[in-house]
Amino acid sequence: MLETSEKLELIRSEIVDPVLFTSYTQSRFFPDNFYNFARSSLLTAYWIASTVLVIRSFRRNAAPSLNKExxxxxxxFLFFESMGFLPFLLLFGIVDPRMSFQLLHFSIVVLNVGTAFTLLFFPKILYGLDKESQMPEFKNPLEYRKRTKEFNLSGDKINEIAEKIREALDDKEGFLKHGYAIHHLAEDTGVPIYLITQYINNVVNTTFPELINQKRIEACCRMIxxxxxxxYTVEGLADLCGFSNRNSxxxxxxxxxxxxxxxxxxSQKKDR
Structure with a gap:
């Protein structure tokens, strides 16, 4: 409701003091200094809900190989996250506003740095799980049937997908094309990507890149x-089999x- 010049003067008077600038004293609907306390209260509620979910998941312990790490x-993470609100709530009303402001933002720095540092020791959280934790082996037919049911694939559907993938990969050898991706396989088979992913990950017990690389190596061995x-040189064989470079x-x-x-x-030349 102020004139532009008055707004500018107000901003200039407050922006030099970060405590004053973030105190929201000009709100028509909220009390002064509501933001920091409201923000910390919201983070507290979120943190409590997260902790409850983690504890429940830990008690179920559905996948020990994943859960441990x-x-x-x-x-x-939850410990460092608590640093984003706990010091402020404990000292709310005790320390002066400037100290409260600095403490709050220092806590946020601790959260970010601490989270990033711990990810150095747990890279799988960012880059994926290992093969054993992602794709469990089926040790008996009953377990096999139970797991495939969980993945919404019936026995008939599994056989249908398996035959279409076999035809696309083994008969047509589409994987020899450079840049052959899962959407290409979906086009070749007429099977949606999510079903191909379920089948490869949980029935074939591997990943799409691993499956394609295995097929390429098998084809290369037959060529040799x-x-x-x-x-052909090694580079030539690599290119012929769909690899982008000799190293891969x-x-x-x-x-x-x-x-x-x-x-x-x-060894093959020697045997011949």
Missing amino acids: WFFWIGF ESGRYDH FSVAFKKFKGIAPSDFIR
């Missing part, structure tokens, strides 16, 4: 064994065959 990290590609090809080859591609080529 995840619960360690979330424990650290045939003898028709002896004039060599890493994948050694992972699935336990031997470097150059050594495998020499």
Whole structure:
């Protein structure tokens, strides 16, 4: 409701003092200095709800291989998160406004730095879980049926998806194309991406990139064994099999065959 010049003068008078600037003394609907207390109260409620959910999940302990690392990290996170509001609430009304302001924002710095630091020791929280925790093995048919039911895939649907993927990968060998992605497989099979992901992750017990790399290495081995590609270099074979460079090809080859591609080529030539 003020004139522009009056608004500018008001901003200039308050912006030099961060405590005054964030005290919201000009609100028509809220009392002075409501923001810091309201914000801290909201964070407290959120923190309590988060802690309750974590405790309930810990008691269920549905996936021990995941929970051990995840619960360690979330424990650290909840501790540092409490630093964003607990010091302010404990000292609210005791310390002067400037000290309260500095304490509040210092606590936020502790939260951010502490969270980032702990992620250095728990990188899987950011970059994904290991194979064992993501994709459990089915040790017997009953467990297999139970898990596939949880993933909303019936036995008939699994067989249908398996046949379509086999046809697209083994018969047509679409994976030899550079940049072959899961949406390409979805187009080749007519199966939605989410169903392909469920099938590969929970039935084949691997991931899409791993499956494609395995298929490429198997195709490459057949090429080498045939003898028709002896004039190709390792780089040439990598390009022919859909790999973007020699390094990724060599890493994948050694992972699935336990031997470097150059050594495998020499052994095949020696056997012939």
